[in-house]
Amino acid sequence: MHKLTIHPSGLLKEENPLFNTAVLMAATLVVYLVSSLLQEPGHLALFWPQNALMVGVVLRFPFLNRPRYYFSCLFSVLLCNIAIGHNNIGALLIILSNVAFICILTNAILYERKLPTDPLKINVLRLYSYCLITALISSLLGSYGYNLVSGKPYETIYPVWFSEQFSTSVLILPFVLTWTGSLLPKSFNFRQTMPAVVLALSLTASSQSGGIGSLAVTLPALIWCAISYSLPVTCLLTQLTGITEVLMVDAHWMYSSFEGHVTQIVSARMGIASIAISPVIVAVSVQAINTLVKQLSARANYDFLTRVHSRFGLYEKLRIQNEKAGNTALNVLLLDIDHFKTINDTHGHDCGDSVLTEFARRVKEVVGEEGIVARMGGEEFAVVMPNACGDNGYRLAEEIRAEIEQMEVQWGSDTLSLTVSIGLSHGQAARRQLVDAFDKLLSEADRYLYQSKRAGRNRTCSAASIMEKYLEPSAI
Structure with a gap:
């Protein structure tokens, strides 16, 4: 099972404990007040995001996972409760329950990290399990506190309290842990909005049809979003969908008297949490597959050495350019390191690898943005110059030859000098014929390379029309 990666944020610094404490206390107060606004007086909280949000904050700043920072959170909420007149033992137990939830879930997730320097990764189903277990434990204390405050039966309060804590954490945490500050794609077109539009229509249909089973109507659209969008965007859409469904469920049953509908409320919330985790699993898997495809593509497209x-x-690069390019001039340079076999035989293949690496680096530096450098096999390299006349190709070939002629490679106590022979071909590629034109020019460049070798090496050979204008005495 692929894992969700939690990248730490750099907004806070471990070496600023006073500033961190102040920011954490302020954040705790703001989140607490926002959560309180979502709670109807005299009712259990429909949706209490404070605990899950604070877990996300601590996980993004792992150095906050210390007793003094938890006490600062506790102190902030205590002051706020005293200010509004909630200063009884029941209110204190509820606050302790919330802090316990933050502490337990944070440490359970941080336990997944093998080394402090490693990025934190967690299996999505394990995150689901940790949220479930933490909600079961912390709700024992919170339900008792609410029992003291409201006088309602504990056995009725506990399942509703637990299901709210569990479903809220499952909905909120994936987005808080994966969001990196950007949600918009680099490019945009109307077709990209279709999964989100279908999700909105599914949610509307779910709200109109009623019944617990209708909550699953959004699942196909959420899976489509998971396949189409990035992981943070999928988590955000899942979160918004789940919150909307939770509020619909609570509005339907809670206000009439939740005591008579505990089973329906708990069942609906558990179902919403289970539905919400599915697109996250799909999105994490899609992200892992895309990363693997890019890695495999890089290994195939680039020479490892x-x-x-x-x-x-x-x-592959020419094929991509072929889809975009019209008629274009094309230069193909074929390079072969002179007497490379002697280097391998005399100094060994490790030395030969070092020479190839340094040779490729020098060629890339000379070519820059003028062309594409590729290793064709062994000590043979190619440089492809689209949209350039033959004169430019010959100039670049001579610049490469001169650079390699001055090149020295240190191997132990020996200093190795190199030269390179180059064959250059030039032609025109018709629209969508770039690859075919390259094949013909490569064969032609190979014949000119053979001429360079036969003429004594360390020279560039090309068509006479190009060489007559740029041939230097040193290359005769």
Whole structure:
């Protein structure tokens, strides 16, 4: 099962404990007041996001997981309760229950990290289990506190309290833990909105049809969102959908008298939490698959040793450009390191690998943005220059040859010098014929490379029309 990665935030610094305490206390007060606004007087909280939000804050800043910071949260809420007149033992037990929820769930999730320096990763189903267990434990104390305050039966309060804590944490935490500050895609088109539109229509249908089973109407649309959007966007849409459904359930049953509808309320909330975790699992899996595809693509497209394009990667890049390009001029340079076999035989293959790596680095530096560098195999490399005349190709070939001629590679006590032979071909590629034109020019460049080798190496050979204008005496 793929895991959800929690990246720590850098907004707070561990070396500023006083500032951290002040920020944490202020955040606790704001979240507490917002949560209180969602609670109808005389009723259990329909939706109490404070605990899950504070868990998310501590997980994003793991150094806050210390007793002094938990006491600062407790102190903030105590002051707020005293200010509004909630200064009885029941209110204190409710506050302790909330702090216990934050502490237990935070430490359960942090236990997943093997080393303090490692990024925190957690299986989504395990996160679901931790939320469930934490809600079961902390609700024991909170329900008793509410029992003292309201006088309502404990056995009625507990399941409702537990289901609220559990469902709220499952809805809120995935987004809080994955959000990195950006939700908008780099490019946008109307078709990208379709999953969200279908989700909105499904949610509307769910609200109109009624019944616990109608809550699952949104699941197909949420799965579509998980496949189409990024993980944070999926978590946000799932959160908003789940919160809307929770409030619909509570509005339907709670105000009439929750004592007669405990089973329906708990069942609905548990169902919403279970539905909400499904698209998150899909989104995490899709993200992992996309990452794996990119890694495999990078391994296929780039030569592991020299970090330039592989032969396959060069063809893939040309294929992509082929979809966009019209008629274009094309230069193909084929490079072969002179006497490379002697280097391998004399100094070993490790030395040969070092020479290839340094050679590729120098060629990339000379080519820059003018072309694409690829390793075709062994000590043979290619440089492809789209949209350039043959004169520019010959100039670049000579710049590469001159750079390699001055190149020295230190191997132990030996200093190795290199030269390179180059074959250059030039032609025109018709629209959507870039790959075919490259194949023909590569074959032609190979013939010119053979001429360079036969003529004594360390030179560039090309068509006479190009060489006559740019041929230097040093290359004769």
